[in-house]
Amino acid sequence: MEKKTISPAVIRRLPRYYRYLGELLDQEVEGISSYELSKRMHSTASQIRQDLNNFDNFGHLGYGYNVKNLRDKIGEILGLDQSRNLIVIGAGHLGQAIANYAQFERMGFTLTGLFDINPDLAGKEVRGIPILMLDDLDRFALEHRVDIAALTIPKSAAQSVARRLTGLGVPAIWNFAHVDLEVGEKTVVENVHLSDSLMELSYNLMSRSRDSK
Amino acid sequence: MEKKTISPAVIRRLPRYYRYLGELLDQEVEGISSYELSKRMHSTASQIRQDLNNFDNFGHLGYGYNVKNLRDKIGEILGLDQSRNLIVIGAGHLGQAIANYAQFERMGFTLTGLFDINPDLAGKEVRGIPILMLDDLDRFALEHRVDIAALTIPKSAAQSVARRLTGLGVPAIWNFAHVDLEVGEKTVVENVHLSDSLMELSYNLMSRSRDSK
Known part of the structure; x- marks a missing residue:
């Protein structure tokens, strides 16, 4: 091309x-x-x-x-004609919401792994995918191709997990943690900063009500 | 100002x-x-x-x-010095993720209501807020000030709920449904389109791997 x-x-x-x-x-x-x-x-x-x-x-x-x-x-x-393997790190509500979007599957993104550090979640399934412990990530990434890792974990853990992912050769991170990740240039990062979005909404709400006075 | x-x-x-x-x-x-x-x-x-x-x-x-x-x-x-009441419509994983963000509270956004149509969820609590049925929305909005409604419901329902919210005088909608809402100019809408974000990631992933060839 x-x-x-x-x-x-x-x-x-x-x-x-x-x-x-x-x-x-x-x-x-x-x-x-x-x-x-x-x-x-x-x-x-x-x-x-x-x-x-x-x-x-x-x-x-x-x-x-x-x-x-x-x-x-x-x-x-947009690359949607290719199939991409997606893992989700952080199996809280947000992680499970992402894991459950059937729509992503139709766009070519297949959920292949779901990780957490909470032992209570170990082995529970989301759409047939068992939740693994974060300790298993390295082994998993060696055995399976991972194209995209969604990070739905707290800010405090995000940077170190991101480094680990790049070390494992995962080429893309979909980052939901409230922090800008420092990764090498070879890694593609796409951020979804919900707080930033809410602040922008707040600004627009304020300027709208000011204008209408 | x-x-x-x-x-x-x-x-x-x-x-x-x-x-x-x-x-x-x-x-x-x-x-x-x-x-x-x-x-x-x-x-x-x-x-x-x-x-x-x-x-x-x-x-x-x-x-x-x-x-x-x-x-x-x-x-x-950004208007963060003002306190805003936030309701969440759709108490699935995404809705509960948003309801659980303690961070939003620190920025002045207080969760005051959580709505769903699934009767199994009626009365369950998220951070002390009971899940109400969507039928109760009108009464709720008459009795409580609602500044922002987060819509975490399927695309098929989003437009009609958005119209209902504007009819009730809710000034701002934080829209997570995969659709651009048609509302009047008076309503502030901020979109979080997760699929769009994933598609952008997909594009960047593809062009990155093309460049490195």
């Missing part, structure tokens, strides 16, 4: 396209114009054309985009 | 400043220069000065910023 530099802003919008196109498919819509799509997505048609022109083969046909082709293509760009 | 237009990019960075300053406070650091802060945050000193110059009273003193004052000020800008 040819290497292209696509702006992170465009990449961040692709999952949303993927989601809307999936909804259109569910509604059995076969083709859609950039204008119709822009109305649904509260975007502009020119933004959509501009975004999708970053990639090959998205040519705007007479009647618009072929929904299935476009969605498949975006899925391919 | 004087109205100023601050770019959304700056606002999005403020929670991260707040977090790092909190860590410095925990380490009993009293003052910090923009240079030292930039090293910790993997940012640049000029970026930090530029961001913080958007607000009053962040004057860069001789020895740097006073950590506590700066953190308090950012907290104030």
